[in-house]
Amino acid sequence: MLTLSKVFAEQNELVPFISSYQNELETVKVLHTLPAAKQQRFNELTHELLDSLDDVHDLKACAERSRSSREHGNAVYTKRSKTNESDRRESLLLACHFYTQAILQAENVHEELCLGYANRGMALQDFGLYKEAYDDCECALEYGYPQKLQHKLIMRQAHCAWQLGDVRKLREHLSWLEQQQLNAGYVNQLEQLQEQLTKLQEQQVSEPKEELTSEQAPSLQILARNHKIWNSPGVKGRHMVATQSIQPGDIIFKEQTACFVPLEPGLICQQCAASVLYAPIPCPQCHQQVVYCSRHCRQLNEQIHSYECAGYRKNLFTMLGVSHLALRMVLFYMQEWLTELGKGSNVQEAWKLLMAKASKSYDWPGASQGLLSLCMMSHLDKAAAEELIYYALCANLLQVYLHKCTKFYEQLEVETREDGHLLIAALILRCAGQLLCNGHVSDTIVLRFQCHTMESKLWRAPFHLSLGQMHKFDSVALTTALNLPYLALCNHACAPSIRLHCDGRAVSCLAAQQIEADEEIFNCYTLDYRNSSCAMRQAQLQQTFKFRCKCIKCAGSKPDEIFLSFNRYRCEFCAHIFVPGQREEFKWWESESNSAINCSKCQATQLFNWFGILRRTLEFCSEQQQRRKAYKAFKELDTWLLDYHSLKLHLAQQLIAACLTAKADGATFDDSDYKQLSRILDYLLAGVAAQHGADSMTYISHLTYLMDLAAFGKYKCSSEQLKAVRTAINYLPTDTKRIFVNYYNDFIEQRSAANA
Numbered sequence: 001m002l003t004l005s006k007v008f009a010e011q012n013e014l015v016p017f018i019s020s021y022q023n024e025l026e027t028v029k030v031l032h033t034l035p036a037a038k039q040q041r042f043n044e045l046t047h048e049l050l051d052s053l054d055d056v057h058d059l060k061a062c063a064e065r066s067r068s069s070r071e072h073g074n075a076v077y078t079k080r081s082k083t084n085e086s087d088r089r090e091s092l093l094l095a096c097h098f099y100t101q102a103i104l105q106a107e108n109v110h111e112e113l114c115l116g117y118a119n120r121g122m123a124l125q126d127f128g129l130y131k132e133a134y135d136d137c138e139c140a141l142e143y144g145y146p147q148k149l150q151h152k153l154i155m156r157q158a159h160c161a162w163q164l165g166d167v168r169k170l171r172e173h174l175s176w177l178e179q180q181q182l183n184a185g186y187v188n189q190l191e192q193l194q195e196q197l198t199k200l201q202e203q204q205v206s207e208p209k210e211e212l213t214s215e216q217a218p219s220l221q222i223l224a225r226n227h228k229i230w231n232s233p234g235v236k237g238r239h240m241v242a243t244q245s246i247q248p249g250d251i252i253f254k255e256q257t258a259c260f261v262p263l264e265p266g267l268i269c270q271q272c273a274a275s276v277l278y279a280p281i282p283c284p285q286c287h288q289q290v291v292y293c294s295r296h297c298r299q300l301n302e303q304i305h306s307y308e309c310a311g312y313r314k315n316l317f318t319m320l321g322v323s324h325l326a327l328r329m330v331l332f333y334m335q336e337w338l339t340e341l342g343k344g345s346n347v348q349e350a351w352k353l354l355m356a357k358a359s360k361s362y363d364w365p366g367a368s369q370g371l372l373s374l375c376m377m378s379h380l381d382k383a384a385a386e387e388l389i390y391y392a393l394c395a396n397l398l399q400v401y402l403h404k405c406t407k408f409y410e411q412l413e414v415e416t417r418e419d420g421h422l423l424i425a426a427l428i429l430r431c432a433g434q435l436l437c438n439g440h441v442s443d444t445i446v447l448r449f450q451c452h453t454m455e456s457k458l459w460r461a462p463f464h465l466s467l468g469q470m471h472k473f474d475s476v477a478l479t480t481a482l483n484l485p486y487l488a489l490c491n492h493a494c495a496p497s498i499r500l501h502c503d504g505r506a507v508s509c510l511a512a513q514q515i516e517a518d519e520e521i522f523n524c525y526t527l528d529y530r531n532s533s534c535a536m537r538q539a540q541l542q543q544t545f546k547f548r549c550k551c552i553k554c555a556g557s558k559p560d561e562i563f564l565s566f567n568r569y570r571c572e573f574c575a576h577i578f579v580p581g582q583r584e585e586f587k588w589w590e591s592e593s594n595s596a597i598n599c600s601k602c603q604a605t606q607l608f609n610w611f612g613i614l615r616r617t618l619e620f621c622s623e624q625q626q627r628r629k630a631y632k633a634f635k636e637l638d639t640w641l642l643d644y645h646s647l648k649l650h651l652a653q654q655l656i657a658a659c660l661t662a663k664a665d666g667a668t669f670d671d672s673d674y675k676q677l678s679r680i681l682d683y684l685l686a687g688v689a690a691q692h693g694a695d696s697m698t699y700i701s702h703l704t705y706l707m708d709l710a711a712f713g714k715y716k717c718s719s720e721q722l723k724a725v726r727t728a729i730n731y732l733p734t735d736t737k738r739i740f741v742n743y744y745n746d747f748i749e750q751r752s753a754a755n756a
Contacts, residue, residue, distance in 0.1 A: 002045075008393050018030060021388065024426040027380075046400045047400070069099070069102035070102035073102065074095075077095040077123055092127045093455065096454045099119050107287065114145040117143065120136050135279070137160075155177060158177065227243055227253070228240075229241075243518075246515040247511060252511060255487055257484055259483050260273060266290070269294075270291065271293075275479055322436060322439060323394040325431075326398075326428050337370065362375070377437065438483075442480045448473075457664070465746075468708055474653075490509075491522055494526075494551050494554055495529055498522070525544075530562050530690075567579050567645065570640050571599040572640065617630040622662040624673075656677055681705055694728065703725055713751055
């Protein structure tokens, strides 16, 4: 089978060396003006690669796997307890998990798909997830649920519509059911729901409003005119400046992107980027790579996905990195750009007109996101020849994919002659170059990778965690790559003056510190000064962004002072305090190479026996004696790891997480345990706040430990600490914040009120 690396390697040999960069169009032209024999082979390789990526699944095997999972779900659902609410809830969640597996495994086998949705909808309704249950019934009907049984689904939908207070849908479903021949049991349900409809109408409950969608929402909100965009010639270029004093925490702007791509396909909604998916709705054609949180989101993304479905099926996009987001930019903004492109009589003239538009100055807050994106800077002119050719080959592959595997050219009326293809490839290449130095990634708190959303003991009710389960949301993951052209106007500093709050597609830019009038507003493009040395930052900035940073942290006399303070060791042999000398030595515990760490004074290689002892005890935290050993070993780290050492913070997190996991699994803890864990947690939170900030996702993920201990009544929170917890929760995305707020209200607020 052909691989991307093999094809690109052979194509690279066919392409002449590009000695000087002109622009994206001229670069793409190089790939299409080869000698005849080379051009034929070049084109053949592209088509052969796309053909080889076709992944046709065995539908019979898909059906068998799906049926097996569904039958497992049926067995669990049938045996659910009618008396013990906790057991009943766990059975429902486990059944939902099996039904979700059945839906994902069914792929495009509609006979199994409709049954998986119907059964999951039944379990979701019993658990109280009425919106998700309603959608599942609709999906079951869409994929061909047997007509003679459809009244069952319509009755479920009517029940869900009643619970959701949706008068219109409830009326529609009851009207349909009234026309059917129903048995006595269903007639009784119908009459009860008719009574509920009357009550809803009497209460004049308004029909539910549609949530603000990405299409309906403005792409940019300037909530306070506290900044402006300057356009200076030279190094600074376009940049953002405060027009008045901005206080820490003040919102500077909110930007909602039109396009993003998930960094882990299949884990977040492709339309709204929600990360908490109780009942994911997959595209049945995409081999489980594309999921949505609702049918509404699936519908909103329908057109864009029609251009990408075949690419996901071929697993094409995971190979191309940033070029996938570049493709999505072209898909989203092409209609707007076509207005300008249509004025050119040929591809050269069209490109010239488009670039002239990109070079103008605009009222930046008032400009469309498509125009802002067109104007973003690129450093392809500074890229090495091999890097430039790589991204050009990616762009060419994607434009051939659009022509060969989709109706993109036909539906957007893009000319299908050769120069039309050149133009699309050039635009994809331009977007990729822009994203390399302007793209952003968002991070958020997610469930541990060992857990799944429908874990049986996790929930006591929809969006309400069971007592002691908050710590399972202690992981931080990069979830999306986004195009945010207005945010991209901010220049870089290793000590940024802003912090970002990501919520799905939307990003709020808040002041991280006092910003005075006429001060430039800075973002940070890499790890900041607290988490990397000056040399590390400069290397990454030079490689990716093609400049050397001269910010106040890099230009100072001690640029690494803060970073090194988190990496100070005491020598095990001579007691000298030192820091590692090589980059790879700073986080050696995360590397498989296990680099030797030598004292800078006596040159002795450190043994780190204490590290192995503590790591081994973490595997047995369900045993009280082993926990005692772990607490003692952690205390002894004070001798070798100074202050808020990165390794000590890492081990503190590992120890607390292991203990809380053991507690959730049934281990018995006494007051001595809680006292030790509270002491270690205080150290961890203080250290993480110093290293990452008390508004960082890393810090908030560690607050889950505090919330569990406080919920047990074993961690004494002051009013200031509780206020800090509530403030931190507000930085979370909406779907995750709902879970945190509910846990706080369910367990912590009650205890704090009782102790007041």
